[in-house]
Amino acid sequence: MRRVQYEHSGGPEVLEVVSAEVPTPGLGELLVRVEAIGVTLPVVRKVREPREPIPLGGEIAGEVVAVGEGVTSCMPGYRVTGLCFGHGYAEYALLNSAMASTIPDGASAVDAVALVRSGLVALGALDAARPQPGESALITAAASGVGHLAVQLARVRGAERVVAAVSDLAKAEFLYELGVDEVVAYPQESWGEPADYALDAVGGELLGPALAALAPGGRLVAYSSGGGTIQAYDLLVGAKSVIGFQMARVARETPDIYEHWRQELWQYFASGQLRPAVHAEFPLAEAAHAHTAIETRANLGKVVLIP
Structure with a gap:
């Protein structure tokens, strides 16, 4: 072979x-x-x-x-x-x-690799943010394999406003077709109206701006392998929080949740709510x-x- x-x-x-x-x-x-x-x-x-x-x-x-x-x-x-x-x-x-x-029947192998693992990470990070109906969501690396599913899942889970952050505004049309409300580019200083929670797949120097883009009491879920640091004062001043998410830990320690997420993704796919x-x-x-x-x-x- x-x-x-x-x-x-x-x-x-x-x-x-x-x-x-x-x-x-x-x-x-x-x-x-x-x-x-x-x-x-x-x-x-x-x-x-x-x-x-x-x-x-x-x-x-x-x-x-x-x-x-x-x-x-x-x-x-x-x-x-x-x-x-x-x-x-x-x-x-x-x-x-x-x-x-x-x-499942009706899905191809390409559908499967585009949906399942990336979707599990997106759905897991979203669950870690504890989203509430009517909140606003900010997704970084929004056009990526995980990010483009995360913007859709945020809407499915009740986000009233979904902001997609990307490295190049040339990706905006793709994201608007997926239903986002706004597209912003980093590393610009302002990302518009503050969001209630953010899912960050970039890390590094983008952690600080992502935290700054949150409203008071906002939650930042960091699931990137890119590292990065945050100043404690930036958390205190806005009563914000940072939550780390790692898929391997979920799969290893709570396989029932892992399986539930898998079934949930296929249900969203079958209903047309999630388009990889x-x-x-x-x-x-x-x-x-x-x-x-x-x-x-x-x-x-x-x-x-x-x-």
């Missing part, structure tokens, strides 16, 4: 397609013939980290072709999606059965182009690899 990997850290140019053996599923694992792979910012960032190369994991979707010992929930022939922690940029990949979610958008579908051999789309912030929605 073909697989994408890299030998040393660097930009997208270090990715290469190699020949590899089809893996054998172990205890609790599924062997999936991969039909679609969701490219994520954390994986793109890891390729640049000055450390030993790691397997390119991420969201995968496809058909189960074999199962390991102890698997009773997903049999060969099932169509599933889930987060692969091993080599996911491949024609065949191993998926822990506990991370697998069945793809795909920026582009790249063949496996063009994984470097997929990473470039993420790094340059060019994507409108999800970036997908097709083996």
Whole structure:
């Protein structure tokens, strides 16, 4: 089979397609013939980290072709999606059965990788903000794979006003089509009327402006891998709060909530309330182009690899 990997850290140019053996599923694992792979910012960032190369994991979707010992929930022939922690940029990949979610009839593998993992992060971050009907929401990186779902979910959960913050106002038309009320660009000083809560996927130097864009008593949910710091005084002066959200912790410690969110996402998809958008579908051999789309912030929605 073909697989994408890299030998040393660097930009997208270090990715290469190699020949590899089809893996054998172990205890609790599924062997999936991969039909679609969701490219994520954390994986793109890891390729640049000055450390030993790691397997390119991420969201995968496809058909189960074999199962390991102890698997009773997903049999060969099932169509599933889930987060692969091993080599996911491949024609065949191993998926822990506990991370697998069945793809319902009428949905494609591309729909699945555009919706489930990104949607889980968006929905989890939104729940962490404790939204109330009639409140206003601010979403950063709003045109990203997670962000474009978050703006829709905020509306579904009762937001009266949804503000999308992006790096380039050229993305505004895409976001207005998704139903947002305002689009603002960072790092400009003012983001308009203060919001009741914000979901930040950028981090770094944007944490401060995102906090400043909140109304008194506002909540900032930080779920970025980009780091950043906030001054305690900026919290005290407006009685604001910052909440950290990590999907891995939810999946590990409260699997019932994780599964409930998965079912909720598919229900929103089936009803037409949630529309996952795909920026582009790249063949496996063009994984470097997929990473470039993420790094340059060019994507409108999800970036997908097709083996």
